[in-house]
Amino acid sequence: MNLLQEFQSHCKVSGFFHPAGRILIAVSGGIDSVVLTHLCHASGFPISLAHMNFGLRGEESDRDEKFVRELAGNLSIPLFVKKVDAVSYARENSLSIQETARILRYSWFRELMKEDLSLAYLCTAHHADDNMETVLMNLFRGTGISGLKGILPKQDNIIRPLLFASRKMIEAYVREQQLTFVEDSSNSEEKYTRNFFRLQVIPMVEKVYPAAGENMRQNIERFRDVEILYREMVNLKRKKLVREQDGQWQVPVEKLRHTIPLQTMAYELFSPFGFSPAQTQEIISLMDSSTGKFINSSTHRLLKNRNWFLISPLQKINDSVVVIPGPVKEAGFSEGTIAFSEKKYAPGQSLESGPLTACMDTNAIVYPIIIRRWKTGDYFYPLGMRKKKKLSRFFIDLKMSQHEKENTWVMESAGRIIWVIGQRIDDRCKVEPHTEKMTCLRWIRQA
Secondary structure, three states: OOHHHHHHHHHHOOOOOOOOOOOEOOOOOOOOHHHHHHHHHHOOOOOOEEEEOOOOOOOOHHHHHHHHHHHHHHOOOOEEEEOHHHHHHHHHHOHHHHHHHHHHHHHHHHHHHHHOOEEEEEEEEOOOOHHHHHHHHHHHHHHHHHHOOOOOOOOOOOEEOOOOOOHHHHHHHHHHHHOOOOHHHHOOOOOHHHHHHHHHHHHHHHEEEEOOHHHHHHHHHHHHHHHHHHHHHHHHHHHHHOOOOOOOOEEHHHHHHOOHHHHHHHHHHHHHHOOOOHHHHHHHOOOOOOOOOEEEEOOOOEEEEEEEEEEEEEOOOOOOEEOOOOOOOEEEEOOOOEEEEEEEOOOOOOOOOOOEEEEEEEHOOOOEEEEEEOOOOOOEEEEOOOOEEHHHHHHHHOOOOOHHHHHHHHEOOOOOOEEEOOOOOEEHHOOOOOOEEEEEEEEEEEE
């Protein structure tokens, strides 16, 4: 059976393509994408080609574009071409060239498929050798078992129908069909990790194990099956250990401590929150630390709070303040809106109560009023107390979590805090029997 027959059989068994769906093939002009184009065309699949010129190799990049245009013309296949300045994009976004190329390429492919709804699938020419390289790189990176499943044949509407074929099979097909293609000179540069594995590591392994490529292909299929079973077990344990409440996740420390295997489960539980494999041992050590200790990932904070781990999204500290120069009906800030209402007060009159409401003697409020985040050193006189208390101690007494502390704002008047918003007013501002007018504040939280 030749490559074309194997390709057609593989696509049929895998159920890759619906007859009515058009296929968008990512074409660089290299051997792999050229072979994929010819296989799809010979199979009668409805296809269009997409080529992105990154301008990274000067005349060579323009040569590739010209070749792809000729390929599409000779086969009478619709073609999309886009030229981009990858170097400038990489510099502006502090990205590597390889990462930049991937982002620009796939974002453009998605745009094309949104604009032309007949394009049902995106096809890339990844093959078995690419997959072997990917798995080996993931193994040394420490990505865990999920990285061992390699490149998936199908992810949503992205299809990789050549993963069954080796590079040797592709090269043999080119010779048989006398196909032409262009060679990317950067493929021989070992400064790129993938090229180093392709040109150095794998050939050395194959000297000892000649069947390494085929063995890896079979192993990758097994790894995918194992990963499915593994993921089911992890998800089952995650449901028992992790619960979400008000945008924060909670994990009971003692239950986690007795979970087997601890190292693996700690990694799997916390990696979705941006924690790296290298931080796993740090997380385990945090179980025996005192309350208040925490570890940050790139996106979240893991805090030890008594018998719980609390996971909260990292938020950029907002140092801006809201200044209210004079009486207003309402004032907005990042956590919602404060509504103001002034009323006459009669002795013995009942006051609105609750954490979102505060009633004060109007004469105790001096404009301008400032709404800001609390900061270290802040203090006030909590309602009902004649002594001042630092907010940090006040929060401890209320057993507030780190997440709640970081999202606490205060209202300040004449240099003193008159309301810890959502908690308590200052005793010096309370409504007294002699109060004539009172100002009631209501915090309307942001949805």
